[in-house]
Amino acid sequence: MIEVENLHKSFGDNHVLKGISTSFEKGKTNLIIGQSGSGKTVFIKCLLGLFNPDEGSISYDGRIYSELAPRERSDLRQEMGMVFQGSALFDSMTVEGNVMFPLDMFTKQSTSEMLDRVNFVLKRVNLVDANHKYPSEISGGMKKRVAIARAIVMNPKYLFCDEPNSGLDPKTAILIDNLIQEITQEYDITTVINSHDMNSVMEIGEKIIFLKDGFKEWEGSNKEIFKTDNAAVTNFVYSSELFKKVRQMYIEERN
Incomplete structure (x- = not known):
């Protein structure tokens, strides 16, 4: 499990992350979603140890990153796997x-x-x-x-994926989503996925963190997201036609 407490990160006068507290559970696919500029990329880079937060803490199964010695940090990074947006393979x-x-x-x-x-x-x-x-x-x-x-x-104990479906057709994207979820459950990994793909949210969003303007605006599961009345969340996810259809089905079933 990864636990985040009151995380702040600024670059000059730009306050990007504003007091985020949450947790990412072991054996589950945890998604970070939000519009461009919401702080998703900076957040995941803090989780990876690439950025040092200005305030707050991040702990990995009880190990607080800021309190680790350099060798311990190096050992922890070797427990992390990363899937980059563009795959980042060596040609x-x-x-x-x-x-x-x-x-x-x-x-x-x-x-x-x-x-x-x-x-x-x-x-x-x-x-x-x-x-x-x-x-x-x-x-x-x-x-x-x-x-x-x-x-x-x-x-790895921790798997991070940055927009793993970027550039893929919908059918292949679903296959990649399912593969990531299967591996997460099979090896009991703490998986964190940075995504803007609402299909991924609906397919594998066991835990979803929604960021807006650097704040944690909402969190819940892919089932709970259909029930929320949070305007920021619904305005973001309504851009997906598939989400509109599924939400309408949920409303009709509830009535």
């Missing part, structure tokens, strides 16, 4: 090389041990026989699966 490396990269950097495993682990995670994300392909030779959906495989190859 000059094969699929196998991309997934093996963290193992080569941070472990002392033999080549055969690393290869066994790479093949295991590639099989888990349904990418068998793709080892020797290059990123330019595979589809966008396959690149996302390679990025997920690389993110979990170190068997």
Whole structure:
């Protein structure tokens, strides 16, 4: 579990995060949503340890990040996996090389041990026989699966995903959502997803944090979001035609 208490972050006169307190639960898909400029990216970078908050604390299963020694912080970062918005694969490396990269950097495993682990995670994300392909030779959906495989190859306790469905067609996006949720539950990971995709909210939003202007405006589940009367939330999510239809179905069933 990740626990956040009264988090503030400013850049000069720009106060980006304004006293956010929340928690992200283990074994669940936790989503951060909100409009551009709401503070989502800064928030997730604080969670990753890339930004130091000005006030407040972040703890990882009881370990308060600001109180850790440099070596302890380094060890904690190795417990984190990250799926970047654009997949961030190395074009000059094969699929196998991309997934093996963290193992080569941070472990002392033999080549055969690393290869066994790479093949295991590639099989888990349904990418068998793709080892020797290059990123330019595979589809966008396959690149996302390679990025997920690389993110979990170190068997992380915490998985962070920044807009994992960006650039994907709706069908592939659902497959990626489902894969992330399956891996989260299977390995009991604390997963935090930065997203603007309302389909993801409805598919896998077990815990949702809605940010507006740096504040935590609302939190709840994908079931509770249909019930809220919070104007900021409904104005944001009504941009999705699918959400409108599902909400109308909920209202009709309730009546």
